[in-house]
Amino acid sequence: MNKSDEKLNQLLNSSKPVPASSNLAQRIIFEAKPQSEFKVTAEYDENFIKQFLSSFIFPKPAYALACSMLIGMLLGWQNPDFSLNTLPLVDIDNDLSSLFLAEVNFYE
Amino acid sequence: MKSLQQQTDEELMILIKAFNHDAFSTLVTRHSDRFYALSYRTLFNQSDAEDIVQESFLKLWRKPDLWQDKKHSKFTTWFYRIIVNACYDLNKKKSSQETSLVVDDYEQVEENEDLSHQQLSAIDVALNNLPERQRMALNLCFYEGLSNAEAADVMGIRLKALQSLIMRGKATLKNQFNILEENDHE
Numbered sequence: 667m668n669k670s671d672e673k674l675n676q677l678l679n680s681s682k683p684v685p686a687s688s689n690l691a692q693r694i695i696f697e698a699k700p701q702s703e704f705k706v707t708a709e710y711d712e713n714f715i716k717q718f719l720s721s722f723i724f725p726k727p728a729y730a731l732a733c734s735m736l737i738g739m740l741l742g743w744q745n746p747d748f749s750l751n752t753l754p755l756v757d758i759d760n761d762l763s764s765l766f767l768a769e770v771n772f773y774e
Numbered sequence: 775m776k777s778l779q780q781q782t783d784e785e786l787m788i789l790i791k792a793f794n795h796d797a798f799s800t801l802v803t804r805h806s807d808r809f810y811a812l813s814y815r816t817l818f819n820q821s822d823a824e825d826i827v828q829e830s831f832l833k834l835w836r837k838p839d840l841w842q843d844k845k846h847s848k849f850t851t852w853f854y855r856i857i858v859n860a861c862y863d864l865n866k867k868k869s870s871q872e873t874s875l876v877v878d879d880y881e882q883v884e885e886n887e888d889l890s891h892q893q894l895s896a897i898d899v900a901l902n903n904l905p906e907r908q909r910m911a912l913n914l915c916f917y918e919g920l921s922n923a924e925a926a927d928v929m930g931i932r933l934k935a936l937q938s939l940i941m942r943g944k945a946t947l948k949n950q951f952n953i954l955e956e957n958d959h960e
Contacts, residue, residue, distance in 0.1 A: 683814040
């Protein structure tokens with residue numbers, strides 16, 4: 667360290683901060699006290715609400731199942747012609763009769 | 775079992791996370807003067823400095839999870855960073871308020887500043903006139919006794935940038951007080 671640095675350090679050391687109020691620490695501690703009680707109550711309320719809401723939460727597979735069912739229903743509504751009742755039963759009869767006729771023709 | 779006074783800051787923080795008010799009291803009593811000194815030397819205003827320390831500690835109490843012991847950082851280094859940022863924010867707020875004042879108000883502010891400066895020593899005035907970051911670098915390294923690496927960490931800058939800030943700050947002060955480098959050769 668050179669002389670100019672030493673002089674500067676002496677000068678800097680002469681600076682003393684205005685002391686803080688004697689009760690600064692006590693004031694901070696006091697300000698935090700009521701919040702601690704409030705905090706515990708607030709934490710309790712928060713946990714209760716969280717637990718209450720969590721009882722309504724479905725697991726993820728349930729969402730997937732519900733979504734696929736919903737999509738299935740929507741597709742079903744969009745294609746009303748597609749149902750078991752409207753399957754072309756008549757065509758099957760035709761097919762059978764045509765098969766029978768073909769067999770008869772074969773033997774003839 | 776160790777008493778609260780014997781526990782380290784980091785151990786106290788773990789207790790504070792469990793809402794232990796006594797641990798908080800111990801931490802505040804242990805460090806409030808040190809952090810006040812830093813904020814005073816940054817702002818040169820007693821009530822602002824006290825407010826900064828109070829608000830920072832209360833913020834810590836409200837949200838102790840902000841401190842993460844997994845990062846293995848010292849509590850004091852981390853809290854210095856909070857104080858430094860709070861001081862920067864206050865200075866920014868003040869400077870924006872001053873620019874929005876009309877001329878008459880501005881004159882009034884200047885008068886008040888002159889009065890407050892009269893109570894400061896010459897070195898305090900010189901420190902106060904330094905650019906904010908140079909002042910902070912000097913405060914942390916000289917008055918708070920932090921190593922250059924720690925101070926750089928607190929200020930969020932690189933080591934070389936910090937060294938440069940300190941050098942420029944010291945050069946400005948030497949110029950102001952006519953401390954000549956040629957004395958070195960005597």
